[in-house]
Amino acid sequence: MAGVSVGTVDRVLHQRGRVSEDANAKVQEVLKKIDYKPNLIARSLGRASQLRIIALIPNPEFDGYWREVQVGIQQAREEWSHYGVTVSTCLYDQEGEEAMEKVALEALKNNPDGFIIGPIFQSLAIPILEKLGDRNIPFVLFNANIPELNPLCFIGQDLFQSGVLAARLMDSKFTDEESILAILHVGEDIGESVYLMDKERGFREYFKGIKNNSKITVKSLNFNVPTHSIGGQIEILLSTPNLRGIYVTTSKALGPIASVLAKDPRKSEITLVGYDMLDENLRYLKKDVITFLINQNPKRQPMVGISHLVNNLLFKKQIPRIDLFPLEIIARQNLDSYLASSIH
Amino acid sequence: MAGVSVGTVDRVLHQRGRVSEDANAKVQEVLKKIDYKPNLIARSLGRASQLRIIALIPNPEFDGYWREVQVGIQQAREEWSHYGVTVSTCLYDQEGEEAMEKVALEALKNNPDGFIIGPIFQSLAIPILEKLGDRNIPFVLFNANIPELNPLCFIGQDLFQSGVLAARLMDSKFTDEESILAILHVGEDIGESVYLMDKERGFREYFKGIKNNSKITVKSLNFNVPTHSIGGQIEILLSTPNLRGIYVTTSKALGPIASVLAKDPRKSEITLVGYDMLDENLRYLKKDVITFLINQNPKRQPMVGISHLVNNLLFKKQIPRIDLFPLEIIARQNLDSYLASSIH
DNA sequence: TTGTACGCGTTATCAA
DNA sequence: TTGATAACGCGTACAA
Numbered sequence: 124m125a126g127v128s129v130g131t132v133d134r135v136l137h138q139r140g141r142v143s144e145d146a147n148a149k150v151q152e153v154l155k156k157i158d159y160k161p162n163l164i165a166r167s168l169g170r171a172s173q174l175r176i177i178a179l180i181p182n183p184e185f186d187g188y189w190r191e192v193q194v195g196i197q198q199a200r201e202e203w204s205h206y207g208v209t210v211s212t213c214l215y216d217q218e219g220e221e222a223m224e225k226v227a228l229e230a231l232k233n234n235p236d237g238f239i240i241g242p243i244f245q246s247l248a249i250p251i252l253e254k255l256g257d258r259n260i261p262f263v264l265f266n267a268n269i270p271e272l273n274p275l276c277f278i279g280q281d282l283f284q285s286g287v288l289a290a291r292l293m294d295s296k297f298t299d300e301e302s303i304l305a306i307l308h309v310g311e312d313i314g315e316s317v318y319l320m321d322k323e324r325g326f327r328e329y330f331k332g333i334k335n336n337s338k339i340t341v342k343s344l345n346f347n348v349p350t351h352s353i354g355g356q357i358e359i360l361l362s363t364p365n366l367r368g369i370y371v372t373t374s375k376a377l378g379p380i381a382s383v384l385a386k387d388p389r390k391s392e393i394t395l396v397g398y399d400m401l402d403e404n405l406r407y408l409k410k411d412v413i414t415f416l417i418n419q420n421p422k423r424q425p426m427v428g429i430s431h432l433v434n435n436l437l438f439k440k441q442i443p444r445i446d447l448f449p450l451e452i453i454a455r456q457n458l459d460s461y462l463a464s465s466i467h
Numbered sequence: 468m469a470g471v472s473v474g475t476v477d478r479v480l481h482q483r484g485r486v487s488e489d490a491n492a493k494v495q496e497v498l499k500k501i502d503y504k505p506n507l508i509a510r511s512l513g514r515a516s517q518l519r520i521i522a523l524i525p526n527p528e529f530d531g532y533w534r535e536v537q538v539g540i541q542q543a544r545e546e547w548s549h550y551g552v553t554v555s556t557c558l559y560d561q562e563g564e565e566a567m568e569k570v571a572l573e574a575l576k577n578n579p580d581g582f583i584i585g586p587i588f589q590s591l592a593i594p595i596l597e598k599l600g601d602r603n604i605p606f607v608l609f610n611a612n613i614p615e616l617n618p619l620c621f622i623g624q625d626l627f628q629s630g631v632l633a634a635r636l637m638d639s640k641f642t643d644e645e646s647i648l649a650i651l652h653v654g655e656d657i658g659e660s661v662y663l664m665d666k667e668r669g670f671r672e673y674f675k676g677i678k679n680n681s682k683i684t685v686k687s688l689n690f691n692v693p694t695h696s697i698g699g700q701i702e703i704l705l706s707t708p709n710l711r712g713i714y715v716t717t718s719k720a721l722g723p724i725a726s727v728l729a730k731d732p733r734k735s736e737i738t739l740v741g742y743d744m745l746d747e748n749l750r751y752l753k754k755d756v757i758t759f760l761i762n763q764n765p766k767r768q769p770m771v772g773i774s775h776l777v778n779n780l781l782f783k784k785q786i787p788r789i790d791l792f793p794l795e796i797i798a799r800q801n802l803d804s805y806l807a808s809s810i811h
Numbered sequence: 812t813t814g815t816a817c818g819c820g821t822t823a824t825c826a827a
Numbered sequence: 828t829t830g831a832t833a834a835c836g837c838g839t840a841c842a843a
Contacts, residue, residue: 128813129815130836131835133838134790161837162549162837163549165835167508168512169836169837206508228827278826281803284800284803299640337507382548447807447808449805450800451793452796454632454796455635456632456635456795457628457796460628460792461793463791464792465789465790472829472830472831473821473831474824474831474832475828475829478829480821485828486828486829490828490829505820505821506819508819509820509835510819510820510821510822511821512837513822513834514821514824516822524825551832645836779831
């Protein structure tokens with residue numbers, strides 16, 4: 124249309140230089156006239172280059188949340204395989220042979236094009252992310268953010284607001300009288316997990332704005348012990364008079380807590396709110412022991428993260444710096460609709 | 468790899484016949500060995516044919532719900548434009564020059580490859596769908612289903628369960644005492660809209676299973692009048708003693724109802740539950756006049772519908788007969804997270 | 812500074 | 828019944 128060859132058009136499109144003013148102008152004009160949009164699909168066809176992505180997540184052996192994450196990574200792998208993208212998963216342990224740093228260094232040897240990382244131990248993650256920064260390897264974080272190390276993008280949720288929402292869901296008929304509400308941080312080192320504090324702050328904030336807030340007492344507890352041995356501590360908690368609600372800030376150990384509560388005669392008066400649609404949680408949601416779950420979308424977080432990486436690295440698209448997921452409320456009554464839906 | 472030409476492989480892949488037993492076997496074997504998956508991208512590149520889709524929806528002039536639907540169609544149009552798919556929107560009125568049948572017949576003249584239809588008047592839609600069936604033109608329905616005419620696929624929600632959920636969300640501290648709950652069907656001819664009755668049945672069902680159900684009375688009302696003149700009727704309703712909740716079964720006219728309720732001194736004791744994140748609804752959700760919204764995803768319904776159509780017609784993929792969306796609960800506290808999220 | 816030629820995986824057409 | 832070949836939109840290598 125501009126009377127020049129495809130080579131010239133290509134040079135104009137990608138500003139590779141070596142184009143005369145004249146040709147440039149003619150091409151630009153046509154581009155505008157036809158509102159040219161590149162066909163990203165065709166682009167990926169004609170490309171020789173492969174994109175190698177490393178997904179670095181904790182070993183999900185005994186953790187339903189991270190097992191879901193792994194499923195999401197697998198789905199992303201299939202989704203992008205036709206574009207010449209490979210995604211390798213690297214699992215790390217909290218310490219020992221397979222510690223985060225060792226695993227990451229090993230992965231770096233194949234010099235990959237980008238990382239997607241779920242960092243659960245901040246202090247251990249930082250040196251790695253700094254190294255990636257030095258070597259100019261882009262990375263996307265999900266689940267927990269470390270904004271100072273400026274990831275290409277962060278995928279997660281607004282944790283403060285998540286706490287506010289949990290509080291709202293607890294504000295039921297039973298919190299009308301004198302009430303005690305417990306916040307439970309289970310199974311994570313609270314020092315490492317700044318993000319759990321955001322949830323707690325949000326939770327407390329909600330009740331500041333409520334009418335009968337003088338009647339409500341919020342207590343927070345850290346249960347940093349092996350999951351299977353918290354039964355005793357829960358029973359002590361349940362003996363608290365006027366206990367009306369329990370907010371468990373991680374998906375971990377919600378099941379064990381629910382199992383103890385299920386046997387308590389006061390279970391119908393105690394609202395239990397936690398996170399994520401893990402099998403064990405769903406069992407207790409169906410029995411009305413868990414009142415509400417807030418879905419953190421463990422499967423979609425890495426999927427979207429990988430999709431952002433590909434869009435940026437392969438298709439040179441702009442991607443958001445932060446992508447916060449909706450805070451999905453799951454009750455017994457809408458659970459099936461979430462399980463059945465294909466868009467999930 | 469099989470020692471035959473691409474032409475032969477193509478014939479095997481698409482079972483076009485005219486292939487010798489021998490060649491067929493050799494190709495099949497290789498396909499299995501390499502776990503062949505077709506590259507949909509390349510397929511759409513090398514295809515001459517265009518796919519023409521007609522979206523047939525009511526004129527959204529004064530209806531926020533259907534305006535959202537239109538936005539979704541527009542997004543789908545952009546999404547698929549690079550695959551040689553065109554989507555034309557046809558609007559119909561309830562009657563007159565632009566009645567559903569006339570518009571549909573007009574659209575048929577360009578013999579399109581498929582339809583996506585939001586049928587709001589069952590009786591008017593049936594003859595059209597029958598004609599499509601006769602002419603073997605596939606169609607996807609959304610919003611309301613008419614299973615007898617076997618659409619290629621139906622996109623929507625479980626309406627009975629939607630009613631159950633609405634009831635659950637109303638079961639708050641205020642329904643502890645003697646309570647009256649009102650179901651409002653607004654702005655639709657209830658005879659045409661069987662689906663509203665499903666919501667009502669679900670709503671009533673919930674309270675059958677509840678402890679103090681003897682104290683709860685559920686009333687249903689049809690407000691089939693111009694939206695702007697229902698103010699008076701609402702005020703009469705609000706004067707009902709012990710009114711504790713209002714469930715509006717359509718997204719229409721939730722705003723006007725909320726605006727009346729907002730001025731009522733008892734607003735904090737009356738739970739108002741309705742549908743969809745329309746601007747007007749969000750205003751009242753933020754003011755705590757509307758307690759919960761259930762999101763029907765007016766934007767995504769047509770998007771997914773069109774995507775199913777394309778996958779089936781262009782890529783010959785299997786698609787579900789029914790695709791039910793999750794029943795998303797929107798409260799003031801998680802509203803922003805839904806508005807901000809890119810995955811929505 | 813510009814143009815040509817090829818390849819990506821697939822479909823479609825035509826000749827053998 | 829089979830195979831050769833052009834085309835789709837793009838990136839890239841190389842020749843002019």
